[in-house]
Amino acid sequence: xxxxxxxILAEGRVLPGNIVKVDGFLNHQIDVALLSEMAKEFKRRFGxxxxxxxLTVEASxxxxxxxxxxxxxxxxxxxxxxxxDNIEGGLYRxxxxxxxxxxxxxxxxxxQWLTADDTVLIVxxxxxxxxxxxxxxxxxxxxxxxxxxVGIGVEKGFQPGGQALREAxxxxxxxxxxxxxxxxxxxxxx
Amino acid sequence: xxxxxxxILAEGRVLPGNIVKVDGFLNHQIDVALLSEMAKEFKRRFGxxxxxxxLTVEASxxxxxxxxxxxxxxxxxxxxxxxxDNIEGGLYRxxxxxxxxxxxxxxxxxxQWLTADDTVLIVxxxxxxxxxxxxxxxxxxxxxxxxxxVGIGVEKGFQPGGQALREAxxxxxxxxxxxxxxxxxxxxxx
Numbered sequence: 566x567x568x569x570x571x572x573i574l575a576e577g578r579v580l581p582g583n584i585v586k587v588d589g590f591l592n593h594q595i596d597v598a599l600l601s602e603m604a605k606e607f608k609r610r611f612g613x614x615x616x617x618x619x620l621t622v623e624a625s626x627x628x629x630x631x632x633x634x635x636x637x638x639x640x641x642x643x644x645x646x647x648x649x650d651n652i653e654g655g656l657y658r659x660x661x662x663x664x665x666x667x668x669x670x671x672x673x674x675x676x677q678w679l680t681a682d683d684t685v686l687i688v689x690x691x692x693x694x695x696x697x698x699x700x701x702x703x704x705x706x707x708x709x710x711x712x713x714x715v716g717i718g719v720e721k722g723f724q725p726g727g728q729a730l731r732e733a734x735x736x737x738x739x740x741x742x743x744x745x746x747x748x749x750x751x752x753x754x755x
Numbered sequence: 756x757x758x759x760x761x762x763i764l765a766e767g768r769v770l771p772g773n774i775v776k777v778d779g780f781l782n783h784q785i786d787v788a789l790l791s792e793m794a795k796e797f798k799r800r801f802g803x804x805x806x807x808x809x810l811t812v813e814a815s816x817x818x819x820x821x822x823x824x825x826x827x828x829x830x831x832x833x834x835x836x837x838x839x840d841n842i843e844g845g846l847y848r849x850x851x852x853x854x855x856x857x858x859x860x861x862x863x864x865x866x867q868w869l870t871a872d873d874t875v876l877i878v879x880x881x882x883x884x885x886x887x888x889x890x891x892x893x894x895x896x897x898x899x900x901x902x903x904x905v906g907i908g909v910e911k912g913f914q915p916g917g918q919a920l921r922e923a924x925x926x927x928x929x930x931x932x933x934x935x936x937x938x939x940x941x942x943x944x945x
Contacts, residue, residue: 594808594832594868597825618784624813624833631821635787642784643814647856666837678784 566606566740569718570753572599573741579749583723591718592625592690600629603740604636607688607716610738614713616686618642618679620705622672622697626689629718633688642679644672644701657707659700664693672700674708681709692717692739695726702735714738722754756796756930759908760943762789763931769939773913781908782815782880790819793930794826797878797906800928804903806876808832808869810895812862812887816879819908823878832869834862834891847897849890854883862890864898871899882907882929885916892925904928912944 578586590596619641621630627643634641646663647670655676663670679685687701698715705712712735720727720739723746730737742754768776780786809831811820817833824831836853837860845866853860869875877891888905895902902925910917910929913936920927932944 588865589868590830593835593865594830595821595824596830597821598828600821601825624817624835627814627817628821628831631785631787631790631818632825634785635791635822638788640780640784640786641818645783645814675778675783678779 566603568599568602569741572596573719573743574751577751579746579751583721583746585719585721585743585746585751587719592628595628597628597632600632601636603629603718604633606740607633607686607738608636611686611714611716611736612637614686615684616713617683618685618710620644620674620679620685620687620701621689622646622701625691626697629688629690633686633716637686640678642674644674644704646670646672657704659703659707661696661700662694663696672697672704674704676708679704679708679710683708683710684713685710686713686716688716690718692720692726692730692737693724695729698726698730712736716740719743756793758789758792759931762786763909763933764941767941769936769941773911773936775909775911775933775936775941777909782818785818787818787822790822791826793819793908794823796930797823797876797928798826801876801904801906801926802827804876805874806903807873808875808900810834810864810869810875810877810891811879812836812891815881816887819878819880823876823906827876830868832864834864834894836860836862847894849893849897851886851890852884853886862887862894864894866898869894869898869900873898873900874903875900876903876906878906880908882910882916882927883914885914885919888916888920902926906930909933 630641714736717739809824820831904926907929
């Protein structure tokens with residue numbers, strides 16, 4: 566998606582550790598107009614899949630999840646990352662490793678809001694190692710729900726998550742795939 | 756806002772500890788169409804205040820923050836609750852007490868995205884003790900930004916946050932104020 570790539574080139578920065586910093590428009594301060602355009606791309610790709618629910622994970626996935634849900638006219642459901650007192654029993658759980666926080670976290674989704682009747686579009690702002698997606702796919706499986714596909718904003722193509730999902734046959738659509746960030750220069754996959 | 760009150764009466768549940776559970780449409784699974792209507796209410800109230808930015812706090816505030824930002828045509832910025840590796844220096848910080856998680860957490864906002872040029876509308880899904888709002892107001896003060904007002908989805912009127920803010924002169928607009936949940940019956944303020 567050229568609009569997103571242009572924005573990454575114009576405003577993104579590469580930090581040590583191959584971190585691509587896009588916190589001015591994607592995951593801290595958020596340009597909702599841009600996210601709405603990204604959601605339209607997901608609609609073009611997955612609009613015929615019979616999506617009943619958008620599934621994402623807190624925190625930064627929620628923004629793209631909301632704009633996508635608006636485009637599809639369905640609710641968005643976000644997995645929580647820790648047990649809070651406000652979630653009762655009846656939970657799907659999946660343990661993942663968070664590279665951002667360097668610890669294991671458990672994704673939680675209330676079983677009440679995801680069932681075998683659902684056809685789910687997963688969305689997230691970033692895909693790197695794919696741990697969050699592995700957890701969300703596991704939760705969809707636990708629910709017996711159908712997977713429509715996975716829509717990603719920015720995929721870091723030099724990390725293994727995307728390739729593993731494609732090899733597993735997951736319908737994965739990343740709006741921008743960064744193949745390298747050598748010397749701070751961002752190169753996209755054609 | 757009658758639409759929200761009706762939805763709370765139809766689908767909300769009261770759990771022990773006076774927790775009002777609205778996780779089917781407001782803060783786990785999210786009805787973005789409802790949130791868009793809530794955002795329109797904020798626009799009616801604060802539309803003339805010259806808002807340049809919507810500020811909220813992760814995680815469940817992000818959804819209402821996004822829909823509100825879309826309505827105002829400005830970016831949304833969300834405070835993060837823990838230090839992650841992906842936030843550099845140049846941060847506003849404010850320590851609050853989270854009653855949900857029963858521990859102190861630090862709200863973090865990158866100084867790059869909030870300055871003295873901003874006029875800020877704070878939004879959040881819930882207001883109870885007001886700790887999150889206290890932290891967000893502190894951050895706005897640190898930035899030297901102007902406060903347009905505070906827009907809340909559901910205020911628990913039997914907890915002290917709302918009254919304290921009103922007494923402090925904060926322009927607070929709550930779309931639904933719950934005055935009591937006695938015996939599991941939800942009563943709204945007129």
